[in-house]
Amino acid sequence: MRIISLIFCIFCIIVSFSGCTSDEKTARPKVEVQPVVLRLKWLVNVSAAGEIWALKHHIFEANGLHVELKEGGLEHNAIKDLELGRAQFGVASADQVIRAVEKGADIVVLAQIFQKNPLKWAYDASKLHIQGPQDLKGLTVGITYGGNDEAVFRALMAKYGLSKEDIRLYAVRQDYTPFWNGEAQLWPVYSNVEGLVLAQKMQEHGKRLSFFDPDAFGVHLVANSLITSRRIYEAQPELVQNFTKALLQGWSQVIEPQNELEAAQAVHEFDNSLDIKLIRQQLAATRELVTTDTLPIGTIDKAAWKESEEIMLQQGLISKPVGIEGVLKDSLR
Amino acid sequence: MKAFFSRLFQFSAIYTCFLSLLWLAKYGMGLSDYLIPSPVEFLNTIQEDGLDYVAYSLNTLSVAVLGHIISILLAGSISILGSLKSTIGTVTRVAAYNLQAYPIVAVSPIIFIFLGDGLASRLLIAAMICYFPLLLSLLGIFSQPVEDVEHFFVETGKIHHRLKLTIRLFENLKKLLTVLTGSATLAMVGTIVAEFLAATAGIGHAIKIALYQDNLARILLALLLIGICSSVYLAAIEILGEVVSRNLQKD
Numbered sequence: 001m002r003i004i005s006l007i008f009c010i011f012c013i014i015v016s017f018s019g020c021t022s023d024e025k026t027a028r029p030k031v032e033v034q035p036v037v038l039r040l041k042w043l044v045n046v047s048a049a050g051e052i053w054a055l056k057h058h059i060f061e062a063n064g065l066h067v068e069l070k071e072g073g074l075e076h077n078a079i080k081d082l083e084l085g086r087a088q089f090g091v092a093s094a095d096q097v098i099r100a101v102e103k104g105a106d107i108v109v110l111a112q113i114f115q116k117n118p119l120k121w122a123y124d125a126s127k128l129h130i131q132g133p134q135d136l137k138g139l140t141v142g143i144t145y146g147g148n149d150e151a152v153f154r155a156l157m158a159k160y161g162l163s164k165e166d167i168r169l170y171a172v173r174q175d176y177t178p179f180w181n182g183e184a185q186l187w188p189v190y191s192n193v194e195g196l197v198l199a200q201k202m203q204e205h206g207k208r209l210s211f212f213d214p215d216a217f218g219v220h221l222v223a224n225s226l227i228t229s230r231r232i233y234e235a236q237p238e239l240v241q242n243f244t245k246a247l248l249q250g251w252s253q254v255i256e257p258q259n260e261l262e263a264a265q266a267v268h269e270f271d272n273s274l275d276i277k278l279i280r281q282q283l284a285a286t287r288e289l290v291t292t293d294t295l296p297i298g299t300i301d302k303a304a305w306k307e308s309e310e311i312m313l314q315q316g317l318i319s320k321p322v323g324i325e326g327v328l329k330d331s332l333r
Numbered sequence: 334m335k336a337f338f339s340r341l342f343q344f345s346a347i348y349t350c351f352l353s354l355l356w357l358a359k360y361g362m363g364l365s366d367y368l369i370p371s372p373v374e375f376l377n378t379i380q381e382d383g384l385d386y387v388a389y390s391l392n393t394l395s396v397a398v399l400g401h402i403i404s405i406l407l408a409g410s411i412s413i414l415g416s417l418k419s420t421i422g423t424v425t426r427v428a429a430y431n432l433q434a435y436p437i438v439a440v441s442p443i444i445f446i447f448l449g450d451g452l453a454s455r456l457l458i459a460a461m462i463c464y465f466p467l468l469l470s471l472l473g474i475f476s477q478p479v480e481d482v483e484h485f486f487v488e489t490g491k492i493h494h495r496l497k498l499t500i501r502l503f504e505n506l507k508k509l510l511t512v513l514t515g516s517a518t519l520a521m522v523g524t525i526v527a528e529f530l531a532a533t534a535g536i537g538h539a540i541k542i543a544l545y546q547d548n549l550a551r552i553l554l555a556l557l558l559i560g561i562c563s564s565v566y567l568a569a570i571e572i573l574g575e576v577v578s579r580n581l582q583k584d
Binding site: 074075077079080083084096099100102103104105106144145146147171173174175177178317 | 364365366367368370374442445446450530531532533538541542543544545546547
């Protein structure tokens with residue numbers, strides 16, 4: 001009998017407490033959040049650190065947005081998703097944007113996340129000393145046929161008068177075996193992501209990795225940028241402003257050195273294939289790509305976009321100028 | 334010749350329906366040329382890239398034919414070994430089934446390490462992709478006794494393993510030809526997969542480049558040529574099969 005009374009008392013207490021919580025909930029004003037899908041350019045890794053930080057620290061929610069991050073890839077292109085209405089925002093590089101605009105895709109660029117292109121060529125510095133493009137003569141260089149690295153490298157070759165006889169091009173595939181075997185001495189990588197993974201592996205094998213950076217030799221092709229459709233840009237300016245502001249706030253905070261450990265842990269939750277120490281190194285490298293000495297984070301480098309368009313024209317990747325200036329909308333400035 | 338035209342007609346009808354639906358969706362939903370190319374862009378692509386793509390497709394077809402021949406030899410040898418009731422037979426069957434359980438994208442890095450990204454890798458991957466249906470059919474054929482015929486040789490004491498296999502092969506010739514024709518499509522698919530993963534030639538390589546460049550018009554052209562090549566190859570096998578079976582029945 002005593003046990004039954006005890007159970008009854010506990011039940012009453014639980015019911016009364018749950019009643020209180022329920023009343024409190026109904027009393028609190030409801031905040032309307034708008035669901036938004038952001039399609040990334042590639043997999044969730046350190047190149048999306050700002051997005052991850054804004055998500056983890058409820059920056060999007062504070063701006064009235066419930067954001068879902070979706071990974072990108074060859075078949076999951078942000079521009080296609082925007083046109084089909086499957087995403088409201090996306091991340092794409094200049095070559096993707098310019099190609100799409102040429103074919104009538106109605107998109108706008110809201111912010112440029114990477115001020116420098118992370119695309120570089122890795123090489124073993126214990127064997128090679130590359131000071132400039134002329135030092136590439138006689139070497140075998142990996143390129144992804146059809147990829148943006150092909151456009152960049154061919155533009156570099158044209159700019160410095162290097163011919164097919166000077167440099168042997170090697171078709172890149174997903175694994176690094178030809179680079180390890182020495183079949184190709186230079187291999188294209190995203191310096192802030194797989195570049196550092198490769199550096200770690202090379203160090204373990206007594207090698208020293210260095211990067212050849214076309215950007216340092218005047219070939220500028222803009223990388224990750226925030227885009228949306230012109231329809232959303234014109235019809236929902238508030239949404240565009242709030243999203244861009246939240247995303248850039250995420251990037252401003254994630255690259256602060258004092259937030260590095262927490263940021264690495266946040267990225268690790270999405271991509272646990274790498275250890276926190278390596279992700280911290282990746283974050284430090286990403287910081288160099290996102291910031292400049294003078295310009296605020298997210299600034300669109302219009303000259304670099306025009307140069308990207310020129311490179312694509314020279315390489316025959318587009319048949320006519322697309323007037324890229326009309327697509328660049330610095331929505332916060 | 335009738336088989337050629339029949340196959341080509343079937344493919345043309347399906348491809349035309351597919352293109353019509355695609356363009357219906359494009360104009361119905363107001364999609365840009367970036368997402369789905371217009372008929373004019375498709376025709377321009379045929380004009381500009383057609384010859385190159387025909388060369389890539391023929392390259393792929395030649396590798397697919399070779400890969401198919403290798404896979405027939407491979408499946409034939411393994412199924413003869415697998416039809417044995419000894420330990421070798423059991424081990425062969427288990428190994429053959431297990432090998433097929435691994436996706437080719439996971440096995441391909443090992444193939445590329447040892448064979449590089451040239452012709453040998455393309456051939457091996459094409460053969461690996463299309464050999465399994467062949468193997469299953471051949472194992473089925475070789476292990477299924479043809480009681481009516483075999484009974485005579487068993488009773489007269491003249492039966493031996495080679496004779497058993499010959500009887501079973503001959504009695505199931507039609508079934509075998511159907512499987513051979515079916516696996517030809519897989520040989521083409523296998524070669525394209527290999528080229529997509531790592532190669533510097535063939536239509537699979539061209540599709541990969543077109544994907545990087547978001548060029549659906551080129552992919553549509555590639556699909557057209559792949560379809561034509563597959564139809565021609567299938568028709569060729571059917572004709573060859575008919576000739577062989579007619580000659581065997583004469584004998």
